[in-house]
Amino acid sequence: MEKFAKAFPSKPLPSKTAKPWALAGVVGSGNLEVLLERGGKPSNAMECHVETSIPGYKAAWLAALSDFAHHYAAGGTKVTINDQGAPPVLVTLRLRQAYDHLIKGDK
Amino acid sequence: MITAKTAKRRENKTERIARVGKLARGKFVAPEKVPEVLRRIVEPGDILCLEGDNQKQADFLANQLATLGKKDLRDIHLVMSCITLPAHIELFRKGMIKQVDFCYAGPQGTAVADLVKAKKFPVGAIHTYNELFARFYVDLTPRVALVAAAQADRKGNLYLAANTEDTPAVVEPTAFSDGIVFAQVNEIVDRIPHIDIPADQVDFIVQAPYPMHLQALFTRDPAAITEVQVLMAMVALRGIYEKYEVQSLNHGVGFNTAAIELLLPTYGERLGLKGKICKHWVVNPLPTMIPAIETGWVESVFAFGGEVGMERYTAARSDVFFTGRDGGFHSNRPMGQLAGLYGIDMFIGASLQIDINGNSSTVSKNRITGYGGAPNMGCQPTGRRHPSKSWLKAGAEANPGPGTSPGRKLVVQMVETFQAGRVPTFVEELDAHEPSIRKALHGVTPVMIYGDDVTHIVTEEGIANLAACRSVAERQAAIRAVAGYTPVGLKRKKRETEDLRARGIVQLPEDVGVRPSEASRSLLATQDIKGLVRWSNGLYDPPSQFVDW
Amino acid sequence: MTGAILFHEQTARQRIASLVDLHSFAELLPPPERLTSPYLAQLGIPVSFDDGVVIGRARIGGKKIYLAAQVGQFVGGAVGEIHGAKLTGLFKAAARDKVPCVLIVESGGVRLHEGSSGEIAIAETMRAIFECRALKVPTIAVIATDIGAYGGIGILSTCCDFRVMTEHGRLGISGPIVIEKWMGKKAYDSANRALVWKTSGGKTKYLLGDADALVHDTADAVRDGISKFLGKSSAVSLASIKARQKELEKRLKKFGATSEPDAVWKGMGVRDIEAASLASGPEFAALAKRGK
Numbered sequence: 001m002e003k004f005a006k007a008f009p010s011k012p013l014p015s016k017t018a019k020p021w022a023l024a025g026v027v028g029s030g031n032l033e034v035l036l037e038r039g040g041k042p043s044n045a046m047e048c049h050v051e052t053s054i055p056g057y058k059a060a061w062l063a064a065l066s067d068f069a070h071h072y073a074a075g076g077t078k079v080t081i082n083d084q085g086a087p088p089v090l091v092t093l094r095l096r097q098a099y100d101h102l103i104k105g106d107k
Numbered sequence: 108m109i110t111a112k113t114a115k116r117r118e119n120k121t122e123r124i125a126r127v128g129k130l131a132r133g134k135f136v137a138p139e140k141v142p143e144v145l146r147r148i149v150e151p152g153d154i155l156c157l158e159g160d161n162q163k164q165a166d167f168l169a170n171q172l173a174t175l176g177k178k179d180l181r182d183i184h185l186v187m188s189c190i191t192l193p194a195h196i197e198l199f200r201k202g203m204i205k206q207v208d209f210c211y212a213g214p215q216g217t218a219v220a221d222l223v224k225a226k227k228f229p230v231g232a233i234h235t236y237n238e239l240f241a242r243f244y245v246d247l248t249p250r251v252a253l254v255a256a257a258q259a260d261r262k263g264n265l266y267l268a269a270n271t272e273d274t275p276a277v278v279e280p281t282a283f284s285d286g287i288v289f290a291q292v293n294e295i296v297d298r299i300p301h302i303d304i305p306a307d308q309v310d311f312i313v314q315a316p317y318p319m320h321l322q323a324l325f326t327r328d329p330a331a332i333t334e335v336q337v338l339m340a341m342v343a344l345r346g347i348y349e350k351y352e353v354q355s356l357n358h359g360v361g362f363n364t365a366a367i368e369l370l371l372p373t374y375g376e377r378l379g380l381k382g383k384i385c386k387h388w389v390v391n392p393l394p395t396m397i398p399a400i401e402t403g404w405v406e407s408v409f410a411f412g413g414e415v416g417m418e419r420y421t422a423a424r425s426d427v428f429f430t431g432r433d434g435g436f437h438s439n440r441p442m443g444q445l446a447g448l449y450g451i452d453m454f455i456g457a458s459l460q461i462d463i464n465g466n467s468s469t470v471s472k473n474r475i476t477g478y479g480g481a482p483n484m485g486c487q488p489t490g491r492r493h494p495s496k497s498w499l500k501a502g503a504e505a506n507p508g509p510g511t512s513p514g515r516k517l518v519v520q521m522v523e524t525f526q527a528g529r530v531p532t533f534v535e536e537l538d539a540h541e542p543s544i545r546k547a548l549h550g551v552t553p554v555m556i557y558g559d560d561v562t563h564i565v566t567e568e569g570i571a572n573l574a575a576c577r578s579v580a581e582r583q584a585a586i587r588a589v590a591g592y593t594p595v596g597l598k599r600k601k602r603e604t605e606d607l608r609a610r611g612i613v614q615l616p617e618d619v620g621v622r623p624s625e626a627s628r629s630l631l632a633t634q635d636i637k638g639l640v641r642w643s644n645g646l647y648d649p650p651s652q653f654v655d656w
Numbered sequence: 657m658t659g660a661i662l663f664h665e666q667t668a669r670q671r672i673a674s675l676v677d678l679h680s681f682a683e684l685l686p687p688p689e690r691l692t693s694p695y696l697a698q699l700g701i702p703v704s705f706d707d708g709v710v711i712g713r714a715r716i717g718g719k720k721i722y723l724a725a726q727v728g729q730f731v732g733g734a735v736g737e738i739h740g741a742k743l744t745g746l747f748k749a750a751a752r753d754k755v756p757c758v759l760i761v762e763s764g765g766v767r768l769h770e771g772s773s774g775e776i777a778i779a780e781t782m783r784a785i786f787e788c789r790a791l792k793v794p795t796i797a798v799i800a801t802d803i804g805a806y807g808g809i810g811i812l813s814t815c816c817d818f819r820v821m822t823e824h825g826r827l828g829i830s831g832p833i834v835i836e837k838w839m840g841k842k843a844y845d846s847a848n849r850a851l852v853w854k855t856s857g858g859k860t861k862y863l864l865g866d867a868d869a870l871v872h873d874t875a876d877a878v879r880d881g882i883s884k885f886l887g888k889s890s891a892v893s894l895a896s897i898k899a900r901q902k903e904l905e906k907r908l909k910k911f912g913a914t915s916e917p918d919a920v921w922k923g924m925g926v927r928d929i930e931a932a933s934l935a936s937g938p939e940f941a942a943l944a945k946r947g948k
Contacts (some may be wrong), residue, residue, distance in 0.1 A: 001702070017820075020688075026668075033705065037688055053700075060597065065671065080705075085527045087529065089335050092623075093338075100624055106679065631667075656933040
């Protein structure tokens with residue numbers, strides 16, 4: 001297991017979201033779960049905590065999270081990830097799904 | 108006038124057949140006599156062709172050959188499409204082979220790599236299919252060919268059923284050069300449905316005690332298609348199929364292209380593309396094409412070989428597939444490869460490794476697989492003269508200078524940036540450059556598709572249009588831009604990527620109108636094999652390993 | 657034929673969202689509480705915020721229910737201490753509040769990494785289920801995926817009043833690989849998928865009366881299946897257990913000697929095996945005369 005945390009600059013989240021938290025994905029082989037919560041500090045950063053079963057890919061993780069923080073207004077959120085060997089593309093996909101869910105709710 | 112040389116060759120054939128004598132009754136040999144017959148008809152130094160490709164195998168004859176030893180047969184020059192069976196490997200282990208020329212070694216790739224390391228694999232060259240078939244007519248004409256057929260009649264005419272595949276390409280050069288053709292058949296009957304190989308091209312026949320081995324190579328279970336593959340399929344459909352109006356095409360055997368086939372009746376229909384794209388196919392009868400065929404997308408399919416379980420379906424859809432008068436499915440590998448080379452707008456397939464220049468390979472240090480037919484289709488045929496919309500559009504983009512073709516075949520590589528187990532697909536240098544492999548191949552690096560031939564790379568990150576790049580540096584930047592979070596991708600520069608994107612050379616999913624959140628398996632026309640059977644109205648009989656009902 | 661989201665492909669949370677009335681689900685012990693397994697963490701195995709089961713209150717067709725959905729992808733949906741405690745608590749709450757309880761099953765049984773607490777939790781949950789039944793509070797198990805209901809969860813599922821299954825669902829105690837390991841490949845070939853589904857799959861379980869409804873593999877069909885049983889409860893009594901025992905004896909007599917899975921289908925009135933193999937849900941049920 002490898003564990004790390006880092007905050008990335010990001011534009012502040014819209015002041016109103018449909019839900020206080022959202023979860024996307026499942027912890028399973030080659031998959032991961034992303035928990036996205038309001039109430040991270042400060043409001044211009046996305047605070048990330050990652051726990052992954054496959055060590056040695058920190059650079060790729062940080063790049064993927066940084067890109068997401070850059071493209072989405074996710075400042076003031078806390079991202080917690082439980083990973084069981086998901087490829088980076090799923091990291092991005094789950095983040096997007098959790099984000100959509102947080103903003104729009106269950107549709 | 109008969110020259111001295113041809114007379115000698117013909118005489119030699121007569122002698123070999125005379126040596127068999129009463130071991131055969133006419134053309135027919137009993138199974139238990141096969142090893143002795145082989146010992147008598149093959150001579151040291153012979154070019155011997157063992158029929159077998161990635162689907163059907165003359166496995167009984169191969170197994171009998173492998174019961175012999177170096178004292179029976181030696182100095183054999185083996186020519187064959189595919190090294191597939193343990194029996195093939197056995198011939199090398201016993202030291203019977205002085206040279207081998209082949210195309211593909213998928214299932215035995217690891218064993219071949221081991222033989223190379225042990226210096227027991229004297230390879231002439233690894234070929235593409237059509238190259239090897241061509242050389243059958245030039246300098247690699249078989250003296251003896253061991254082939255497989257479904258049925259023979261009492262005169263020795265052969266019926267090949269759905270799996271015609273290589274057989275005519277092997278038999279013709281052998282039979283018309285006084286070589287010996289020995290066929291294993293599943294059964295001997297009074298009347299065969301139609302004649303594929305006439306009896307006068309066949310010297311010996313054995314009814315094998317077990318039916319020839321047939322690999323279900325093209326069956327992809329829709330249940331195994333991931334949502335990432337669905338996303339890539341949507342991007343490819345919009346960014347390439349729709350953009351160039353691709354009418355005629357070949358699909359590889361991967362799950363990426365299976366996803367495209369299953370999106371046609373749903374997503375493709377919604378985009379209004381029916382009748383505009385994907386009308387003429389050069390592919391094996393892929394079970395995942397059933398929904399597209401049933402919804403009227405597909406006008407014709409020509410195949411290299413058959414596929415296990417598709418016999419009743421193809422017979423019932425003879426408007427789409429090539430079939431004999433009896434309704435039986437017809438395939439032909441050399442003609443299929445030729446069609447894939449000259450006749451189509453697009454080749455699209457996957458690969459294990461792609462380097463920074465766009466070269467791809469399926470070779471790793473411990474596995475030598477060869478090529479098969481992908482390079483015959485995944486290349487620019489500069490001999491092409493007939494235009495099509497897609498060909499001209501891609502050609503215009505590539506901005507040909509004076510002295511080059513006005514058109515371009517679309518050669519598309521569709522890969523996820525990582526393979527299973529987080530192995531990056533994109534690398535700075537291919538494993539195929541391994542010096543021991545290059546040495547065994549006389550200095551040739553086994554590249555599947557050359558970067559110069561590739562027009563597009565599709566990944567989950569987007570599309571890189573390599574044909575539109577104007578320099579090597581630009582092409583490398585375009586590849587890095589879609590290489591995701593692999594070490595190759597992490598070296599991209601944001602500004603370069605943005606510049607390429609502004610010029611349309613790099614396109615993200617949203618640039619071609621695809622929202623990644625839309626990518627869902629529920630878009631597939633069916634999610635499992637049972638669904639394919641239902642789409643086929645019960646005409647598709649999947650192999651048992653896929654059946655859970 | 658296109659565009660339907662299959663129930664067996666959804667995640668536990670998606671299943672809940674597509675089954676219950678809009679916005680009616682209130683999760684108990686939601687992910688932000690971070691109740692994760694300390695045992696898995698010690699062993700260096702990834703943990704999950706819901707420990708493999710999502711529980712809460714919801715409504716179906718306006719009716720209040722308690723609902724749990726297991727996460728089969730997370731260690732095979734296996735029951736550990738927290739997972740088990742969530743299940744036990746939910747069924748106890750159902751008994752206390754007299755609210756029907758629905759369990760979307762997807763589990764191979766006890767989680768080996770925390771075996772004792774898993775075993776105890778399953779036993780306690782069964783007791784809570786029988787408490788519900790004594791109070792005529794309906795308990796319903798939905799079994800709709802190939803992970804299915806095995807081991808302790810297989811037993812637990814059969815303790816519920818009703819079982820709703822799809823053709824993808826499987827129900828048993830020992831899994832196919834375990835049976836093969838103990839009895840040999842000749843007796844039971846676990847790689848023979850057709851055999852496995854003909855012995856433990858939803859259709860066969862429906863024919864034998866182990867499943868009370870066989871529905872299509874969509875959330876709508878599963879919801880209808882659940883709704884039918886929400887107002888009903890079958891009390892456990894000495895008489896009902898004895899009657900069930902008789903049925904099982906009859907079944908053993910009828911099929912005990914056969915090694916041919918189709919024989920069970922034929923024996924239960926399925927005439928056209930091929931058509932029945934491809935049929936699903938109610939269409940399959942129509943092809944069989946289920947003997948009672």
